[in-house]
Amino acid sequence: MNAAFWDKLQKVDRRVLYVVLVVLTSIGLFLKAEIPVAVDDSSADFYAKLMKIDPNKPVVVQTDWTISTRGENMAHLECLLRILMTRKIKFVYYSATSDAPAFQVATDVIRHINEERKAMNLKVYERGTDYIGLGLFPNAEGANESMRNDIKKAWGGRRVRMPDGNETDIFQTPVLKGVNSMGDFGLMVVVTASDTIDFAVQRLNDKVELTGMATGVIAPGMLPYYQARQLKGFAGGLKGCYDMEYMMKHGINHPEEGGKIYVNAGKIVGEVPPLGSGKDLARATQYYADLHIALSLLIFAVVVGNVAMFAQKKAKKGAE
């Protein structure tokens, strides 16, 4: 092969790369392969926690993301909701971020998970009796601080419309009945695309069992909190979310047919069963397989570029 060919190969037009990326990621969506994975300790702890908490205690979900980081956070929230709804755990959700649409986005996700459950003939979660939305708190730090001090003051005066059409104070509803402080919640989960997780850790980690789900950019910063046990577990980025879905399907240390154990998490002593929500492998599974294709393309492109560069140099020298 001659120098011109290698020259072309090391200066491929960017548009060619873009088209290849679009085509490959589109094809990748249809593969939906279940990729075997070594589950992160943090996700294993998170899943075990979610499967072990008392279903009679409500869970509090803080969801601080908008459409622009939908790719990771929507998979996170969907996965969390599937676990909560399958385990029949009541929950309360709100957004503590200056990004105004966050609450609406979360409400939409709950709606479409409910539609999905309806289609599978499962019980639909009713607002007021099974879950409550509190709305938006624009100042994350202040909201967490006042929740730490007195939850009744922090959420005071918020009302919710029950399925029968009546308005009720949120603390009178079946969801929050008997809740007087953060300690009465079984778990708190922060789903976020920004540093709001830092405020939650600073203000609330000693009041309630705190966990988180965050984008790949935020997640590395959560590792120190997890190591210090300030976070009881977390799912970081798409990988963390795929870990969750994989465990929802296979459990932890759980022997399936033929005694095969898919997830062998060293830290978790004992067995955690799979979830069986009817749709355990969902968005993250689809995206994660696709991510491999995209990453392979990136690495392939870098390798080709380098090989071509060396080959061209060699060919040039040969020609001289």
Add this chain to the structure above:
Amino acid sequence: MDQYLFIKLSVGVFFTIGLYSVLYKENKFYRFCEHIFLGLAAGYSLVAIWTSILYDQWWLKMTGVPAEGTSKMVPGYFMYAVLLPIGLCGYMVMSKKHNWMSKIPIGVILGLWSGQQVKNWWTQYGAQIYGSMQPVIPTTWSSLSRPALYTFNEAGAKVPLSPDAAAVIRSNIYATQALSNFIFVVTLVTALSYFLFNFELKGKFLRSFNTVGRWLLMVGFGALFGSTVMARFALVIDRMSFIWNEWLKLGR
């Protein structure tokens, strides 16, 4: 309702493709989407500036909130009214004669920022300075590298160590860890030397110190680059899914 949702999705797909078209080249379709985007964004800013900043943080604090239901009365602080004339000074930038007055609100913003920097410097960096003082002398030579926290039983399966034995391992510094710590400190100091501006580094040794500092910075940057890739690719995959799965309802 379903019709509305389909229209809404289609609008989203239309603009997504429009903005993507710039990847090929700048064109009329992109220009169309870009200008709508800029218009909507400016419109949204004008709405959000009042509804989510000024109304809550300025107006309500100035006028107060009367008691209602279980929520208590919040007094109004009239001094917030001072901020409006200060803010208006900024608009003097349009005047040819009095444009200097625009520096008043700017001065207030910058003054507050400057004070905060000095006040917060130690809280931000003190812990990092302490965290860099890593011990480099091993506390034990019983093993060069840190032993695993498990052993093997007769059957060859992994068994965790007793908590006491594990605690001993955790409390020790092993030779390989000490070496890593030493690399850490050297990396920090060489990289820091790269940012000395007023000292001319003379001699081969000092100059090579500087060069190595720059290489080590590049290692750090490469790692940063690599770790954001997953998050970014997830977003483009999601866009594709938005088009194929949600809009065309294929591939679900």
Add this chain to the structure above:
Amino acid sequence: MELLAQARLTFFGMTPNSPELWVKIIVTFILGLGVMFAFTKAPIRARRMIVFSFTFASGLFYILLWLWPVAVAREPGTLPNNAVEGVAFWLDDAVPRIADVAQILTAFLLGLGIMSLLTVHTQRIRRKAQDWKYSVLLMVSLVTMVGFGYVDWIQKKFQDPQGKLLEMANWGPVQYGQDLLFDGAYQQMEAAMFSMIAFFILSAAYRAFRVRSVESTVLMASALILMLSLMGALDFIWTTGINNLVAQTHNPFLDNFKISEVAGWVKSTLQTPSIRAIEFGVGLGAVAMGLRIWLGLERGGVSA
């Protein structure tokens, strides 16, 4: 403190909607305007002093907060013992109020920004410059968004105490319009623009990650290690392989060669200190520049 403390009426904090409060608000505003007018008459050499005093006073607040003795273990509803404590109490109470000031002032200035945008585009339309039709489009979408946005906000905030409009079934045309513009168009465009970064990462990596110099080589190597560790399938194969090796050889040292361990080592031993070195420099730079601005030592530019 602010959140715990009960509302206390003083000269400064008054009953909402009381006539006294309104009188004070209006008087304060007019006085402010008066001072502003007086400034326009200020002699040229006084200008620098005026700007400097505003800057200095604002910075001084945080410096005092930093250096003033703290009133230890203050409990709500107590009085200070002496004047020093009095100042400490005052500083403590003022923090949440001062914290908002910069954001509020920036918000007031947004009008200037929008005026700039409008000037650029009206000029384009007036001159019938190239692409002037797109400028019309921009104006129209701006006005539509503002219209729908405010009407929707007013309806939701003041005319819908029961929160009916949160449910789609109760929506009116305004809510549909707002949702279509904001959720349907604007947010999707944001997501589209954000996701375009992935394309650029691909082309930038292809071009820059070459074994050309030591710098670009180490840049590429550490990026590749991190990227490989993100690929779950590869990680799985590698980890399983090493686990098997460990089980055969009973040598746990091999655990260190798991790709996630290697990536973790690169991050904690090389990335953390090099980034930290940059941060130290940047932090000092910010302090130094902050001092120069606060004390008015920067000539030209921002200081008068």
Add this chain to the structure above:
Amino acid sequence: MQYLDTGWFGIFITLMMVTFVLSNIYRAKGKKELFIRRISGLNALDDAIGRATEMGRPIVMVPGIGDLNAISVQAVNIFKQVAKTASQFGTPIRVCCANAAVYTVAQEVIRDVYQGAGMIERFDSQTVQFVSDRQFAFAAGVSGMILRDQAAASFLLGEFYAESLIFAETANAIGAIQIAGSTKTAQTPFFIAACDYVLIGDEYYAASAYLTREPVLVGSLIGQDWGKILIAAMVFFGFLLNSIERVQPATQHRGEDDKGNANWTPVDSATVKEKDKLKKANDTFTFQVFNPFITEAMKKVDPPRKPDPDAPKEEGK
């Protein structure tokens, strides 16, 4: 009334840094010919302006999307230097702002430059403009502008977030010379991959001293250098001290109760467990300096305060 034990060391070191900067500014006054090492990204500024002038195409400048603070002010200061040259040669410039306060500063400063050069007719509504304060709308607007105007050079200096690569790759695609710099370390790798010259970290703050050689700025830079040497020295002696202490046997261990108060537990050499024999990280001298002892008694140094008669009473108490 006294300082809690917390913080004297932090305040002391911070005050030392402040003294370094201020005393060096004072020392540098009136001196000329102060040394600053070469910063190649800044040397390239003039070449880039020259190239834009030859081609007759505009220079696009972005002061980041951050709020108004020293970082964006620094960007405006650098752009001021660019504008000085550009106004002489009539090279069109476009300063695109994403924050209204930054826009106000840039407008005032850049117009001043044109006025001072007597070229005010070259300053129009597009020279300094506000594009959008929404991150990605701003990105769309600016990249559209770079492509349509076929910018010859782009200077991206300031606080950038995810959008950094959108600008850098777009300008790279049309072959513009790019000089970028950000104090946000997370974005620097993308600039390194896509731009011709990159100011890394602190070089950004050194830029105005480098370009103008004003004694105040250079003096401040010397002070910053001293500060960095102090940090390096602290780390150097700290790690030596730490290393030596960690191999010594412990006589007492420092712990914390659930209120965050520190306390010491003596070590009995007869019964001590293997893991507690040596000094731990928390027992070292350096740790104590950086994390001072707080006890309940310290919180009681102030005499008790009288209740406030005007404060409203808590209901039910």
